[in-house]
Amino acid sequence: MPMFKKSLLILLVLALAVLGGTMYGYYREQQTIALDPAVIEQAEAKRTVTVYVCGEVKKPGLVTLTEGQRVADAVNAVGGVIETADIDHINMAALLEDGMQVRVPLRIGGAEERSKSAGTGKNAEGQINLNTATEKELQELPGIGPAMSARIIEYREEHGDFQNIEDVKQVRGIGNAKFEKLKDKVTI
Structure with missing residues (x-):
């Protein structure tokens, strides 16, 4: 029996060592x-x-x-x-x-001038102002739908007013062909 107790003690010490390590x-x-x-x-x-x-x-x-x-x-x-x-x-x-x-x-211009032009995006000749036109007014242009008019306004808000009408070609989706169709119908 003493041998059994020694083996049991060694087994118990090993089990405690494994448990402690874990x-x-x-x-x-x-x-x-x-x-x-x-x-x-x-x-x-x-x-x-x-x-x-x-x-x-x-x-x-x-x-x-x-x-x-x-x-x-x-x-x-x-x-x-x-x-x-x-x-x-x-x-x-x-x-x-x-x-x-x-x-x-x-x-550009004084506060009075800006408030007058902000009311409409069209001038006397019927051209649409790229800097003041609403989405609905921009959609009157040839080849400009709701998505493109939203992109124009987004570009205008991020980069400021267009300095010339050719700047509208920097808007994603407006290339030379589309610009040629609308260049006579827009102003800044």
Whole structure:
């Protein structure tokens, strides 16, 4: 019987060692898993975006900001806008993306002139103003449907007013052929 007790004791010690090792390994694994999300959050928090801010701002240039900031933050980082800026035609709430250009447009005409032209997108000759026309008015143009008129307005909001009628070709979906059909029917 003493031999049986020794064997049982050795078996019990081995079982406790295996159980202890298993528990220790599980504990270490849980600690590692708990630390991983914190490391990932720190890495994400340090991401930056670099944008170029130009137009009617005090100090145009490159600005590096943290990811998730808005156009207004980039404009403020270069000293803000100057008195000739047209802040009604730039989306200050848009999220910044790395490598983008933020152009603050020049205000054309006084407030009275803008309010008169904002009422209609057509001039006396019946031409449609690309800078003031509504989606419905833009759809009167040949080859411009609801999707294309929405793209024109989206482009106008992101980049400011069109400086000449050829700028409308920068809108995705408007090429030379479509431009030729509508160039005599539009103005800025």
